[in-house]
Every structure is written in C-alpha cells, then in structure tokens.
Amino acid sequence: MLLLAGALVAAKQTKKFEAPKTFEEKEKIAVEMKKISKQLDVRCEYCHSDAERGLKEGDYTLLTREGEYAHEAMFPISAKYKVECSYCHAGNELTAAGERTHQDMKFMRKYKREKRKTLQCGSCHIPGNAGKEFQRLTKFAKKTGY
Ligand code: HEC
Ligand code: HEC
Numbered sequence: 001m002l003l004l005a006g007a008l009v010a011a012k013q014t015k016k017f018e019a020p021k022t023f024e025e026k027e028k029i030a031v032e033m034k035k036i037s038k039q040l041d042v043r044c045e046y047c048h049s050d051a052e053r054g055l056k057e058g059d060y061t062l063l064t065r066e067g068e069y070a071h072e073a074m075f076p077i078s079a080k081y082k083v084e085c086s087y088c089h090a091g092n093e094l095t096a097a098g099e100r101t102h103q104d105m106k107f108m109r110k111y112k113r114e115k116r117k118t119l120q121c122g123s124c125h126i127p128g129n130a131g132k133e134f135q136r137l138t139k140f141a142k143k144t145g146y
C-alpha cells in the first residue's frame with residue numbers, strides 16, 4: 001500500500017512538471033527557434049502544426065513529420081557534437097559537412113539492412129573540439145575502413 005501511494009505521488013509531481021509552458025517561457029524558446037528557422041530557411045509551420053495560431057494560443061508541442069525528425073534525430077546530433085544546424089544546412093541546401101553526413105547516413109542504412117545492426121554517429125565519431133567536431137574517430141571507424 002505504501003509503495004503504491006508513493007508511486008501515485010511521484011506520478012502527480014511528474015504531471016505538474018510537464019504542465020504547458022507559460023507565454024514567457026515560450027517566448028524565450030522562440031528566440032532560438034527563430035535562428036534555426038533562418039538557418040533552414042523555413043517557417044515555424046514547417047515543424048509546428050499549430051503555429052498558425054501564434055505563440056500565445058498555439059500548442060508548440062504538436063509537431064509535423066519534419067518537426068518529429070528534428071526532435072528525434074537533428075537536435076540530438078547538434079547537441080552531442082555542439083554544432084548549429086547551419087553546420088550542415090544552408091537553407092534548402094546541404095553544406096559540405098551536410099553532404100558528408102548524408103553519405104554516412106546512407107552507409108548506416110545499408111549497414112542495418114545487410115548486417116542487421118544499428119550504427120549511431122557515435123559508433124564512428126567521438127565528439128571533438130570546435131573546428132574538429134567530427135574528426136576524432138573510433139577504432140570501429142578505422143576498422144570498417146569506410
Ligand atoms: C526544424 C524544425 C523547427 C522549426 C522550423 C521551429 N521549431 Fe520550434 N521546436 C521544434 C522542436 C523539435 C521542438 C521540441 C523541443 C526539442 O526537440 O528540443 C520545438 C519546440 C518549440 C517550443 C516549445 C514548446 C513547448 O511548449 O515545449 C516553442 C515555443 C517553439 N518551438 C517555437 C517555435 C517558433 C516560434 C518557431 C518559428 C520562429 C519554431 N519553433 C520553429 C522544431 C522546430
Ligand atoms: C551534422 C550535420 C547536420 C546537422 C548538425 C543538422 N542536420 Fe538536419 N539533416 C542533415 C542531413 C544530412 C539531412 C538529410 C537526411 C536524410 O536524407 O536522411 C538532414 C535533414 C533534416 C530535416 C529533414 C528534411 C526533410 O526534407 O525531411 C530536418 C527538418 C532537419 N534536418 C533539421 C535540422 C535542424 C533543426 C538542425 C539543428 C538543430 C539540424 N537539422 C542539424 C544533417 C544535419
């Protein structure tokens with residue numbers, strides 16, 4: 001019984017923590033989001049399906065397919081390797097680093113199909129310092145000789 005009560009309290013607290021963001025909090029996040037939108041040359045609607053209603057009314061937790069992809073794949077890569085979107089994206093185009101990433105992603109898909117093993121960027125790249133973010137390679141990367 002005691003354990004169950006504890007679990008209920010914990011659940012309630014989590015819920016409270018996840019309450020919708022205040023307008024002020026949304027405004028703060030929007031500053032970063034504007035930079036990202038500019039780097040990709042897209043509007044908020046590209047990723048947020050409720051953006052039409054504006055920052056005050058809109059529910060920015062509702063994401064489009066592209067928004068989901070950004071959330072699941074792109075934001076984590078940027079965070080892990082400390083690079084901005086513009087490291088790989090120049091509006092509609094990919095930069096040289098972006099093209100190389102694209103090539104690596106194709107290799108990762110092929111590897112999964114053929115070897116049934118999922119690779120991460122981290123299977124080959126150890127985060128490096130600014131200017132060399134993707135240049136430190138793992139033993140595995142050297143071994144595959146790719
Ligand atoms: C390339 C996709 C993309 C674009 C363009 C984009 N966003 Fe976002 N936004 C996201 C993702 C993904 C999240 C979820 C947070 C995360 O993954 O870190 C988010 C979160 C937010 C949040 C926080 C929502 C909440 O309540 O937790 C706000 C506010 C927001 N975006 C506003 C904007 C505004 C305003 C614009 C246009 C200027 C914009 N975004 C453009 C992808 C995008
Ligand atoms: C290290 C390189 C790299 C970084 C950094 C990066 N991207 Fe990407 N992104 C790519 C590549 C390559 C693709 C194409 C993926 C594919 O074809 O599978 C892509 C695709 C996308 C797509 C999907 C486009 C579509 O047509 O479906 C979105 C949205 C996106 N990126 C958003 C972002 C955002 C937002 C950031 C910054 C938070 C970011 N990316 C940072 C390399 C990068």
Ligand code: HEC
Binds near residue numbers: 132
């Ligand atoms: C199987 C190994 C492997 C995987 C997995 C892999 N890469 Fe690479 N990547 C390489 C190798 C090898 C190079 C060439 C490194 C060099 O020449 O310094 C490279 C080069 C790059 C470069 C260019 C670096 C530069 O400084 O010019 C970027 C950016 C990059 N990869 C991003 C990524 C991202 C993002 C992912 C995950 C989506 C990824 N890679 C997954 C092996 C891999």
